[in-house]
Amino acid sequence: MRFLEDSVRFYGCQFVISTHSPFLLAMRGAKIYDLDENPVDVKSWTCLGNVRAYYDFFKKHEREFQL
Secondary structure, three states: OHHHHHHHHHHOOOOOOOOOOHHHHOOOOOOEEEOOOOOOEEEOHHHOHHHHHHHHHHHHOHHHHOO
């Protein structure tokens, strides 16, 4: 992620990335196209179904992460 951010910031690079990773989807300034929509729609990473699935899973198991 750091490489991608630095490449954009310092070299003006653009990337087209296909991912379900909430970590990459949450990158500052990312423009996310939801290809599951018809027509294709631009969305915030927090509005995507797969991110919600991650959130629900970790919320359900929250106590297991307590130290």
